[in-house]
Amino acid sequence: MAAEIENAKRAAAIEAVRNHFPSNPRFVGIGSGTTIVYVVEAIKNSGADVSRAGFVPTGYQSKQLIINAGLVPIEFDALPDDVMIDVAFDGADEVDEELNCIKGGGACLYQEKLVAMRAKQFVCVADYRKSQSRLVTKWPTVPIEVEPKAARQVIQRLRVLGSRSPSGAGPLIREGHMVKAGPIKTDQDFFIVDAPFPHPLLIASDLTDERKGDGEHGYWEVEQLARAIKDINGVLAVGLFCGPTGPEAQAAGVIGGQRPVACYFGMADGSVSLRRAMEKRPSIVSQYPPLIPVRSSEV
Known part of the structure; x- marks a missing residue:
């Protein structure tokens, strides 16, 4: 059973990195947890040019993974003010059918949220046990x-x-x-x-x-x-990651998205199930705080 779950995590990580890792990345977010071990492994084995890339960790564990893989870590608060993270990979404790997530089982949720909301897109990687119709189903x-x-x-x-x-x-x-x-x-x-x-x-x-x-x-x-x-x-x-996705937030000019654009679930048989985020109506996204405060006109 344990080997089956680890194989499922590895398969999901490989597929997520294959489909979402940029060809010439500048900044990449690396989340926390057991599945992210395989994400870093997949990045290292992908053959992509990472010579200019800085990898932004969400905690101590992910920073050590980055360093041990020979990649270059960069702290979140060292990011230039005018740049976004190209993509952020992270796991989840539970994911519902709209890709709302529960995170924080590993106690890194604040920094995970900082990185997700600074990313152009957040990609979730998990095994089949994390997929549920609604949150607070198996994760209590x-x-x-x-x-x-x-x-x-x-x-x-x-x-x-x-x-x-x-x-x-x-x-x-x-x-x-x-x-x-x-x-x-x-x-x-x-x-x-x-x-x-x-x-x-x-x-x-x-x-x-x-x-x-x-x-x-x-x-x-x-x-x-x-x-x-x-x-x-x-x-x-x-530890509820919900609201707009990164692309929805950018399109609407609101503060960054925390909901993943896609979640890759490694299955028990070694296959990978992909679930993409359903788009939220523009009227809903527009209710979120604006990215740049709107100044009222002077009379």
Whole structure:
């Protein structure tokens, strides 16, 4: 079983790199997690000219992968102000049919979101276990990166939003492997709070007059929940990657996309299943924050 899963990850990584790695890249985002090991391996073996390329890691692990492969890392805050990342590759903990993702199982979600939103396109690479019709189906919680002093307050607010599992358990600060060592810390020295919700998260097509996706009766739509959690004081990042894709954000002139343009799922039989993002209506994309603030005319 373990070998089957690793083979599935490798197959998905090879196909994603083959189809999306630029012929002459300048900046490439490299995410975190076990699947990304195979992405870096595929890039190294692709034969592409990477002599001018800088690889932007989303955390300590991905930076070490880049260095060990003989590639050149560049920190996110060293990117020139006027450039975009050509493509970002990353994994996910769960992906729904619209390519909304849950990320943060590896505690790198803030930097993963920074890189995804700076990329022209974000490509997700995963194995077949991560593909679900709706989020919070098999992956039980939404990871949230939280300022430590605010953690208890954030947990109280999450409970108000209806965060609880079907068994009644509520949100918890993620502990390390040794409880006496205390909570896991992110690269920003923040905590991760894992917030369960009683029902799988809805997508826009699920909404009706009776089910608005605003948390009533425990039913949340992905983007509404992401906004409600992000509005809590003390929350740095929410592990829901949703909204526009990179191309949609650029076309609409709004702040960068966090939803992948495509997800490659390695299957148990060694094949690869490709799911492309469905386009969001322009009227929906236009509701996101503008990339360049619009100045009101002076009278």
